Amino acid sequence: MPKPTKTFLRALTGETLPVPPIWLMRQAGRYLPEYRATRAEAGSFLDLCYNPKLACEVTLQPLRRYDFDAAILFSDILVIPQALGQHLAFKQGEGPQLDPIRDASGLGRLKVNGIHDILGPIYETVSKLSVSIPSHTSLIGFAGSPWTVATYMVEGKGSKDFANIRRFAYGDPTGFDQLIAILVEATTQYLLKQVEAGAECIQLFETWGGVLSENGFRRWVIEPTKKIVANLKVVHPDLPVIGFPRGAGLHLIDFKQQTGVDAVGIDSGVPLKWVAENLQPLGPVQGNLDPMYLITGGDEMITETCRILDTLAKGPFIFNLGHGITPETSPENVGKLVEFIRNYR
Ligand SMILES: Cc1c2[nH]c(c1CCC(=O)O)Cc1[nH]c(c(CCC(=O)O)c1C)Cc1[nH]c(c(CCC(=O)O)c1C)Cc1[nH]c(c(C)c1CCC(=O)O)C2
Known part of the structure; x- marks a missing residue:
């Protein structure tokens, strides 16, 4: 496999670049007026996720304003439970709502066969993006x-x-x-399809791992x-995978060494000197400005x-x-941040 030329992918192979690549979690979203307009055109948030043309459009919107090195597919982590057959709705201002599965007796409701029928439009968004993002920009699934x-x-x-x-997991671990x-x-199946459609890197969001014993x-x-990670790498040995175990604290080293991820995303609470001395020698790291600074x-x-x-x-x-950009963020501050990083050194 030839060496990658895009800066984001080069950093993921372990290269130290004079100016680090930059992208921001939730870089497409409600802080941008053009996102709010496209979402209104789509109808609901989920309608937007399953509309390849409009999902592609909102993925590209931040790239038109800012010189980011990567774009992340516009979708949501909760399309998986929906594709498995669990009812999902996003109520305005209330966040996601699903019919809860409180114990193992509820698992019969979930069907892995057939997820691609529901997730098909998302793979189409990835294909569209792979031919429409700027040539120096990497596409993250x-x-x-x-x-x-x-x-x-x-x-x-x-x-x-x-x-x-925690009651379910600790009380009935099996x-x-x-x-x-x-x-x-x-x-695994969902991510393999994203890679087939053109995703060049995968990020796994583990937002709530920090609540576990x-x-x-x-x-x-x-x-x-x-x-x-192993399932993906059997098919695509060179595919870079970023793990973002938010709140993992002292587990970060084991997470990096034992999961096989190429890079680790760090949350704003992780001490930087500790990262430089203990985590970065094991591989690339990504992070970690507190999103509140963008406000x-x-x-x-x-x-x-x-x-x-x-x-x-x-x-x-x-x-x-x-962590992700919040809706109250000023688009102007995002511009200042990107500009500052581009001119670092
Ligand atoms: C836990 C989680 C979710 N979704 C996601 C996570 C993990 C990362 C994190 O912790 O933020 C991940 C996610 N969600 C979204 C993306 C798109 C890509 C991007 O980062 O730009 C990504 C990568 C869009 C979204 N996902 C959601 C929005 C807002 C929906 C809207 O437009 O109203 C967006 C742009 C909705 C969402 N989705 C989720 C919640 C709890 C909510 C409601 C909270 C909120 O409204 O901000 C679940």
Whole structure:
């Protein structure tokens, strides 16, 4: 396989670049007026996810404003439970709502065969994107990691304490393993189709891994991630995979070493010096500006960005946020951030 030429993909092979590549989680979204207009045209958020023409359009919108090195497919992690047969709705201002599966007796409702019938339009979005993004921009496909997707499937909505899923997992670990196994299989199939359609890199979002006990983290974060990465690499040995285990703290080293991911995304709470000394020597890292700095802007945003660059840009690094952009973000501050990073050094 020839060496990649796009900066984002080069950083993922472990190269240290003079100016690190940059993209931002949730770079397409409600902070952009053009996104809000396209979403209104689509109808609902889910209608937008399943409309290849409009999903392609919103993926490209931030690239027209900012010189990002990567674009991420516009979709959502919750299309997997929907494709498996669980009812999903996004109510305005309330977030996702699903018919909860509280124990193993509910697993019969889920059907892995047939997911592609529902997910087909998303693969079409990836194909369209692969021929329409700028030639220096890389295309990222993604999925939620099994534990994080399972939190929404079991809780039925976003949660503060994750009591229902922890009760299910800790009380009936073998039954819960079955749910994770279904998600490993569906996620593998879903991501392989994204790669076939043109995704050049995959990011796995593990937003809620940090709520698990030590053994739970190994069993339901590290193990399933390792299986998905192995399944993808059997077919595509050179496919770069980024794992983003938000809140993983001291598990980050085991996560990197045991799952086989190429790069690790770090949240805003991870101490940078520790990353430079312990995690980055194991491979590229991505992160970790607190998205709130894009709301405050000003010198504070630049000072914090400098601290990140000074500590991590000496090694293989991709600049990003520590979590997704929020709707209150000022588009102007995003422009200032990208400009500052482009002129770093
Ligand atoms: C947990 C999670 C979800 N979705 C996702 C995660 C993992 C990352 C994270 O923690 O943010 C991932 C996601 N969601 C979305 C993307 C698209 C690509 C991108 O990053 O630009 C990606 C990668 C679009 C979206 N997903 C969602 C929106 C907002 C929907 C709208 O337009 O109203 C977007 C742009 C909705 C969503 N989707 C989800 C929730 C809880 C919500 C409601 C909260 C909210 O409204 O912000 C589930």
